[in-house]
Amino acid sequence: MLFPTATFAIFFLIVLPLSWLTMPWPHRWRPFIIAASYVFYSWWDWRFVLLLAGCTIWNQMLAVRIWRTTDRARRKSLLFLALAGNLGVLGYFKYYDFFVSSTDNMAAIVGYDLPLSLKAIVLPVGISFFTFMAISYVVDAYRGEFEPTTLEKFAVYLSFFPHLVAGPIVRPSELIPQIEKPRDPRRVDTSRAFYLIATGLFKKVVIANYLASSIVDQVFAAPGQHSSLEILIAVYAYAVQIYADFSGYTDIAIGIALLLGFSFPQNFDSPYAAVSVQDFWRRWHMTLSRWLRDYVYIPLGGNRKGTVLTYRNLMLTMLIGGLWHGAAWTFVVWGGLHGVALAGERWWHGRRAAPARPLAGWPRWRARILTFHFVCFAWIFFRSDSFGSAWDMIEGLFTGWGEPSPLVTSGVLLAIAVGIGSQYLPARLPRVVMARFSRLPVLAQATVLALALMVTSVLGPEGVAPFIYFQF
Template structure:
């Protein structure tokens, strides 16, 4: 069930009406939201609702046992339970996402040594959002073990991992942010409604009009066969994908935040103009903030962080980015993408440590320009289906064939417009929402409906799936 569709619109209207109609019992309201979330997830494949429930119960039960180890002498038991819980989550993720990949690589390795084996590949269907809800479960277990959050009830924990606005593509909302909200009966505030509607409409526009059109009519055909296109086509497609993935993913996050707000819950914002970053480390403070902060808090710091000196910090940065890249998918291109980001961040760390103090700092505009193009280079590996495809794409750019292009003026305009969207100040939406608070509810609803109809008329045939659905 995709957000920018009529089916989801009708589904959400029904959920919205029913949840706010339930009065006097927050528990029944949460049960209704939980059932609605399972319907939302089951619309894709009912079989995997059981996996979602199992994962939630596993993390709830393990966290409850961890919380009962209060005495210092039980620290070893607490650690063992945490290791078990994290390993169980990784086993779920590993089986569905990486089982066939590792067997294929083993088959290739055996072939190199002259052994031919038929590997028992299962062609496993990847559950939508499995990476997000397993990461959410692990962060909850670690926070309980670190005594940062108290253990949640079974209902709250299951709803945390199943809540449909963020279930399939984030943001990765932590237990410390959302469970305290579940414990209180939400109130429908005019400010939250105004901001929620604004974010939903804004996200719908970015996804349906900008990202989907760039995907279908520019990026997908050029990445499908780079050798059939000129160097100019390839460069435009690279820039096009940089705009597409930003508009696509930030649109999902905006809509998720907006939908949660209409139901009375606050999600953290997930993007902060990432292409304004002056370094790769700055980029990861701005891009997919919920994931980058997760990697920092639960992987980088767990590896040792910056403790032990600059060289161990560099090692931990590289490992974190490699694993972060591999989290995105079982392909070598994601490892290379993560490795590129890791290597550049290591270089930045070493430069800050050993740069001669009398050397001037790089001008901001130049730093932003260089960072953006390093990120765009990485997006080529991220988008390419295979390593050979990425190399063919880069080789095509190197041909120097700057002749005709298939990119229409509309595509060029959408790329430029997408960058304008990106550079829109975050405070603009907040200011508009403040002004919308005083608009009568009926007028606000009619206005939102009219804007959605206009966007529907502007968009092109079909809606490409959200990029992060595959993760």
């Protein structure tokens, strides 16, 4: 079920009042919201509800046993079992065909013919997100940082429909305490919720969908048929598309959760205004960045075991992050490029005797421009279907100048400018807009929202494409 559809609108108009009506009685609200979330998830394929339910029971059972066990070796064994179960399910559904085809190709290179076969397994929507949330739950229990809750509350945490299929990745300590006590409808920040939903819909339906249909999909599908200018603009367009698509989804998810009385962590903070690759990852998909830091990078040793191992840990973390995004070597290369850049930045700053001063003026803009173009270059591998296609894109940047470029229209350039320029607006501007909106009479608020939705509907292409991150 997609957010920007009439189906979801009807679903939410039913769920929202019933959620608040049952909220004063948690023993009624929790089964209701679990059922609503399972209906939401089953709309795509009802069979995978069983997978979600099994993941819930498995992780709750082992998290409780880990928490209650005092023997260190036993606790480690239980943690390993929990992780093996989660990663095994994720590996089967998401990476089975990838590993089989990769193994078969490597064997063919050395002259072996392995009797391996592909299964064309259907990837459950959102499996990467709820698997990582489940891992957070059991690992936090193992570390003694979070006491497991009841099965019912954990089921709400894992299946809560606003974050279920594409994040943000919410930690147990961020959501479960909110589940454990009724929310107060008088404290719901409706102005912020409506602002996030309206802007999220505009980013997804207007900016992301327009750029995808107008230039990105056509150029990446056949880069050899397009000019260098079209390829360059398509790369910029994809950078804006993926930002508008994913941050738009996140905005809608956070807004919907707010209307239900729950607060989610921020997931984007003007990433294309970053002055370094490290700064980019502090701003892009922030919940995933923190997850990789806390559950991969730090357990590997972080920066505590010397310079060389720090570089190794950065590389491994980003390679895992790349593979998490998709079962293809292009995603691994994308993660590897970011790993090399992070290691390179750390090496460069490590050469200085004194801490670097904050950049200002032209040096700051130069750093932003260089970071943005590195990120855009890496997006070529992320978006391309194969290395051959990625190489055709890169080669085409240099070999087709002066050719006709009909796809580079004023609308495409305006959408790119809006997508990037909006990240340089003053941080206080949204707060000012929300404050003024909240002071409007109810009828005026309804009118503003109706106009915003109408503009989004008129400007957006016909139909709504699935969110990019649904496939991850």
